[in-house]
Amino acid sequence: MPRWEHGSEDRLKTAAIELFDEQGFEGTSVVEIAERARLTTRTFFRYFSDKREVLFAGTDGLGTELVGKIADAASVADPLRLVVRVLASFDWAGLGSPNTQRRRRAVIDANPQLLERDLGKQHSVAVELADALRQRGVERASADLAARVGVQVFYTAYSLWIEGGGKADLASISEAAIDRLSTIMPKREPALKAG
Amino acid sequence: MPRWEHGSEDRLKTAAIELFDEQGFEGTSVVEIAERARLTTRTFFRYFSDKREVLFAGTDGLGTELVGKIADAASVADPLRLVVRVLASFDWAGLGSPNTQRRRRAVIDANPQLLERDLGKQHSVAVELADALRQRGVERASADLAARVGVQVFYTAYSLWIEGGGKADLASISEAAIDRLSTIMPKREPALKAG
Numbered sequence: 034m035p036r037w038e039h040g041s042e043d044r045l046k047t048a049a050i051e052l053f054d055e056q057g058f059e060g061t062s063v064v065e066i067a068e069r070a071r072l073t074t075r076t077f078f079r080y081f082s083d084k085r086e087v088l089f090a091g092t093d094g095l096g097t098e099l100v101g102k103i104a105d106a107a108s109v110a111d112p113l114r115l116v117v118r119v120l121a122s123f124d125w126a127g128l129g130s131p132n133t134q135r136r137r138r139a140v141i142d143a144n145p146q147l148l149e150r151d152l153g154k155q156h157s158v159a160v161e162l163a164d165a166l167r168q169r170g171v172e173r174a175s176a177d178l179a180a181r182v183g184v185q186v187f188y189t190a191y192s193l194w195i196e197g198g199g200k201a202d203l204a205s206i207s208e209a210a211i212d213r214l215s216t217i218m219p220k221r222e223p224a225l226k227a228g
Numbered sequence: 229m230p231r232w233e234h235g236s237e238d239r240l241k242t243a244a245i246e247l248f249d250e251q252g253f254e255g256t257s258v259v260e261i262a263e264r265a266r267l268t269t270r271t272f273f274r275y276f277s278d279k280r281e282v283l284f285a286g287t288d289g290l291g292t293e294l295v296g297k298i299a300d301a302a303s304v305a306d307p308l309r310l311v312v313r314v315l316a317s318f319d320w321a322g323l324g325s326p327n328t329q330r331r332r333r334a335v336i337d338a339n340p341q342l343l344e345r346d347l348g349k350q351h352s353v354a355v356e357l358a359d360a361l362r363q364r365g366v367e368r369a370s371a372d373l374a375a376r377v378g379v380q381v382f383y384t385a386y387s388l389w390i391e392g393g394g395k396a397d398l399a400s401i402s403e404a405a406i407d408r409l410s411t412i413m414p415k416r417e418p419a420l421k422a423g
Contacts, residue, residue: 113412149344152351156343178384178405179412185376193369210373215413217308217374 042080044070046129049087053140058084058147088137088147089154091127096161098123103165112171114211116162116183121190121207131199138195159184186210237275239265241324244282248335253279253342283332283342284349286322291356293318298360307366309406311357311378316385316402326394333390354379381405 048069052061063084067074081087102119109115128134141147163180167173190210194203243264247256258279262269276282297314304310323329336342358375362368385405389398 111412113409145348148351149348152347153340153344156347174384174388174405174408175412177387178381178409181380181384182377182409185380186373189369189373189376192372210369213369214308214373214377217306217370218410218413 041070041072041076043129045072045077045080046087046091047133049084050129050133050136050140053088054136058140058144085147085150088141089150091129092154095123095154096158099158100161100165103162103169106169109166109169109171112166112175112179113183113186116166116179117187117190117207117211118204119162120158120184120187121204125191125203131195135195135198138192155184155188182214186214236265236267236271238324240267240272240275241282241286242328244279245324245328245331245335248283249331253335253339280342280345283336284345286324287349290318290349291353294353295356295360298357298364301364304361304364304366307361307370307374308378308381311361311374312382312385312402312406313399314357315379315382316399320386320398326390330390330393333387350379350383377409381409 045066049061049066052065052069061084063074063077066084066087067077070077081090099119102122103109103115106115106119125134128137141151159180162183163176166176166179171179187207187210190203190207193210194201194206240261244256244261247260247264256279258269258272261279261282262272265272276285294314297317298304298310301310301314320329323332336346354375357378358371361371361374366374382402382405385398385402388405389396389401
């Protein structure tokens with residue numbers, strides 16, 4: 034592989050997302066993506082099966098990695114926070130710079146089919162996380178709830194993070210989102226009433 | 229319209245979901261659905277544009293109705309519980325009996341494209357609910373979180389409800405799901421540490 038092909042995958046991703054953002058996903062061809070990245074279509078197909086994959090490659094290992102982290106966690110006593118934390122600790126740079134991720138998000142939100150695909154991926158991750166929590170002995174209903182809610186809390190934080198250009202720390206924003214959830218939760222514990 | 233066509237829409241829904249469940253969504257034709265319902269394909273197309281619509285018609289008015297209920301709510305001080313309650317108060321019978329809804333759910337879960345479509349609908353509802361909360365003066369980040377998390381809490385309860393054949397009350401199961409969420413939430417309030 035010639036030296037100039039170093040970083041081809043990242044260049045293709047950045048070029049694709051720029052073009053999708055500028056002229057729409059449907060209106061962009063693989064040929065244009067390769068041209069913008071100054072690479073051949075042959076190189077494009079070495080990395081991606083089609084133009085849609087450019088948006089979703091980079092999180093392929095997400096489920097497996099998160100499941101591993103749940104399995105290795107010191108404690109699962111705080112399952113919702115654990116789910117949010119393992120998501121926040123993932124290396125999202127595989128989707129490009131925070132700015133590229135923001136543009137990627139805009140492209141996905143503008144196209145119902147891409148959005149449905151993305152929601153399908155989030156759902157699969159929630160199902161895998163719930164299974165991993167059950168493996169650690171968390172009761173089924175609590176595992177489902179922690180996984181499904183935790184994924185939503187994380188993605189709310191993730192949206193704020195990319196909107197802010199990645200300047201703040203994703204882990205801190207995620208912790209703040211959990212704290213915000215506790216402020217909008219109904220308080221029913223007697224201890225709180227007494228306090 | 230002849231008298232025997234009374235209830236045609238429900239008969240078509242029930243027939244379709246039975247067939248999808250028995251022989252798969254892809255393997256079922258509109259002709260078979262009409263035959264099972266003892267109606268003509270012409271009648272089928274009077275109610276549904278295609279076989280996929282049979283699964284999703286019946287919740288068409290969901291977003292609009294929920295938005296109206298948020299607008300009319302006495303208070304939005306407890307936004308997460310409000311979201312769960314308006315969802316639980318929707319008339320889900322438009323999707324058939326609880327048993328039909330359970331079979332419908334199994335059909336959707338077995339087909340990635342149907343699942344993505346369903347997740348897209350849930351997401352649209354969350355976006356509409358978040359907008360409605362903001363209209364009522366709830367801060368954006370809290371509105372987003374209450375809507376996204378509330379939808380997940382509700383669907384966790386809804387799954388338990390259809391699995392139980394609709395015997396228990398959906399509203400009660402939903403309240404129990406909110407209570408469960410508060411038990412898996414990290415407790416950070418000083419009052420609890422002291423308690």
